[in-house]
Amino acid sequence: MFARFTSTRKPLSRFFVFISLLWLAACDVTLAPDANVGQQIDVTKPIQVALLVPGGSSQPNDNALAQNFENAARLAIADLQGARVELRVYNTAGGNPQQAAIAATQAVNNGAKIIIGPLFGEAANAAGVAIAGRDVNVLAFSNNAAFAGGNVFILGATFDNTANRLVQYASRQGISRYMVVHGEDLPGNVGRDAITAAVRGNGGQVVGVESYPLSQQGIFSSTRRIVSNVQNSGAQAVFTTAGANADLPIVATALPDAGMDITRSPFIGLTRWDTLPQLVALPGLNGSLFALPDQNTTTLFANRYAATYGTQPHPLAGLAYDGIAAIGALAAAGNADALTKDALTQSQGFRGTAGVFRLLPNGLNERGLAVATIRDNQVVILEQAPRSFGGPGL
Numbered sequence: 001m002f003a004r005f006t007s008t009r010k011p012l013s014r015f016f017v018f019i020s021l022l023w024l025a026a027c028d029v030t031l032a033p034d035a036n037v038g039q040q041i042d043v044t045k046p047i048q049v050a051l052l053v054p055g056g057s058s059q060p061n062d063n064a065l066a067q068n069f070e071n072a073a074r075l076a077i078a079d080l081q082g083a084r085v086e087l088r089v090y091n092t093a094g095g096n097p098q099q100a101a102i103a104a105t106q107a108v109n110n111g112a113k114i115i116i117g118p119l120f121g122e123a124a125n126a127a128g129v130a131i132a133g134r135d136v137n138v139l140a141f142s143n144n145a146a147f148a149g150g151n152v153f154i155l156g157a158t159f160d161n162t163a164n165r166l167v168q169y170a171s172r173q174g175i176s177r178y179m180v181v182h183g184e185d186l187p188g189n190v191g192r193d194a195i196t197a198a199v200r201g202n203g204g205q206v207v208g209v210e211s212y213p214l215s216q217q218g219i220f221s222s223t224r225r226i227v228s229n230v231q232n233s234g235a236q237a238v239f240t241t242a243g244a245n246a247d248l249p250i251v252a253t254a255l256p257d258a259g260m261d262i263t264r265s266p267f268i269g270l271t272r273w274d275t276l277p278q279l280v281a282l283p284g285l286n287g288s289l290f291a292l293p294d295q296n297t298t299t300l301f302a303n304r305y306a307a308t309y310g311t312q313p314h315p316l317a318g319l320a321y322d323g324i325a326a327i328g329a330l331a332a333a334g335n336a337d338a339l340t341k342d343a344l345t346q347s348q349g350f351r352g353t354a355g356v357f358r359l360l361p362n363g364l365n366e367r368g369l370a371v372a373t374i375r376d377n378q379v380v381i382l383e384q385a386p387r388s389f390g391g392p393g394l
Contacts, residue, residue, distance in 0.1 A: 037151040038340030039113055039135045043331050046084040047339070050107030051320065052117035052127060057094035062119075066091065068317040069117065069141070071309050072353075076324035082332030085324060088112065095120030101130035108136050114339045115139065116323035119316075121147040128152035137339060139323045139359075141316060145190075148363030153344065155319045157354075159187075159194035159270055161366055162291050163239075166268055167198040169371045169383060170237060170289060179235035179265065180209045181226060181255075183247050188214070191241030191270045199239075207233040212251075219250045227258045230265050237289075239268040244276045252284035262287060274372065274379045281377050291369040294355030294385035301353035318353030326350045326359075348389060355385045 041047055051073050055066030070089050077085045088110065090103035100123035104115055108131050115131075115138045118124055124140030125147040131138075132151065140147070143156025167178075178199050182188040188211070196206050208229050212222035230238055238260070242248035248269070256262055262284055269290035273279055301321065305313040329350055330338035337343050341361065349358025349366070356368040370385040 037135055037137050040336045041113055043334055046086040048086050048111045048113050050112035050115045051087055051089045052092050052103050054092055054094045054119045056091035062094045065314050068314040069320040072317040072320040073324050076321040080328040083328040092118045092123050095123045097122045097126035101126040104130045108134050117141055124152055141319045145364055153359045153363050157367055159191050162270055163194040163198035165291050165369045167202045171202055175236045176204045177207045177236045179207055179230050179238045181238055182211050182241040183214045184211050185214050188241045195239045207235050219254055223254045223258045227255055227260045230260055235265045237268050238265050241270045243271045244273055252282045256284040280374050285374045288374055292372055298354050322352035
């Protein structure tokens, strides 16, 4: 998982994140072979599904999240109509790639027809490679695009999807010239690349790319340069990778204080800005744009989970529900090929705990997102998340 500095200051399934960054350094990635992966199933019998969770870890947070994933998966199984799932749960000792590979192999040896999880990117990659050639797909909880492909699909929200949604919306508002501002770390660099690709892919222009060290002093020392280049470039928006729990409060304060006119060049955010209530009071974020999941379905899932288990779900728990719901929706339609790559990547997608989503043949995903702004110290939805594919931004 990425570490950020801390400032000192159907088939649509019938039931249908702030999503944390779940990446590890994307180096020496080996993807399982790309093939028409997936076995035929007997839809009259329970589908054997393996759930790989970060349990058995020395970190309490990993173990708590493991329980959340299992709870959400079992909730989804209870909600299925027309399909049955037999679930077996395997621990991966946090994000341990070796343990993930062992768990995936054991699961397939035990009859698993598909794997949901694991959480971390390197563990997902290891699981996919371990069972390569055995016609079993992996629906991982990671959002790291570097590990997608072959028999590994990622369920987590991606920078590419968010950037594309925001650029498409901004383009309809007449914004075509973007300054990209990012932190000098792995998620900052990956976010930068996602933004520039989205801008250029939608006919816009990247008028500059500026970075800053991930420290309070590093941001302050870069402020004057960034503001000068924003002003001189004629940028109509400043698209930043800054995170709510890390660099965003400093960036959103320092740049306007140094003279950046947010009425001429408002911020656009690649991360969720509604996760910390105090952010809406920052004057620099007034009129900004960011994306967030469908709040109606997110609330429905949270309430359903809380009513069943007596506590609110972890923001990532819904990914396990989504995986089970997608499998169940395909199987309920009587599709013996429900677990194959062709079926999983059907274009109409699925309805999940955070809105509509679909898996793509390259292992990535596309999720329906709402576009929001901050106005008068409140989050205001400007465009609702689409309820099916083909609507705004999709």
